[in-house]
Amino acid sequence: MIGLLASYSNIYLYILGVTMLAGYGLPLIFLPKQWARFFGWKIPEEKELAVFLAQSLGILLTIISFYAFFVPGSPEVKPFFFNLLLTIIGGMTILHVYAAIRKVQPKMETWEILLWIILFIMTLSFYPS
Numbered sequence: 150m151i152g153l154l155a156s157y158s159n160i161y162l163y164i165l166g167v168t169m170l171a172g173y174g175l176p177l178i179f180l181p182k183q184w185a186r187f188f189g190w191k192i193p194e195e196k197e198l199a200v201f202l203a204q205s206l207g208i209l210l211t212i213i214s215f216y217a218f219f220v221p222g223s224p225e226v227k228p229f230f231f232n233l234l235l236t237i238i239g240g241m242t243i244l245h246v247y248a249a250i251r252k253v254q255p256k257m258e259t260w261e262i263l264l265w266i267i268l269f270i271m272t273l274s275f276y277p278s
């Protein structure tokens with residue numbers, strides 16, 4: 150399973166980069182409150198910290214997404230980048246499971262656990278050989 154689709158790893162990185170930019174990175178930077186409401190979060194009265202943290206996460210995701218476009222041209226860094234992706238995706242899976250167990254996140258975030266698991270398996274499948 151690991152590296153089964155390695156020959157398509159460049160295409161996978163391009164698709165992942167666009168998807169993460171459009172679905173998470175840019176919306177978190179420019180529309181953090183609207184993004185949070187879409188996912189079912191209640192916006193606190195004091196919004197500044199929530200907006201700042203959402204935008205910080207959005208910038209981090211945007212940077213990682215941009216690198217997904219450059220890594221295909223640098224085969225020597227591909228394994229590192231895939232390891233980074235797997236670590237981030239694994240961490241996000243654990244975070245969402247933990248929050249689901251504590252019942253402190255909206256249902257949509259709990260359903261997102263499935264997305265993180267699928268993304269982890271896909272990233273393993275496209276791992277460069």
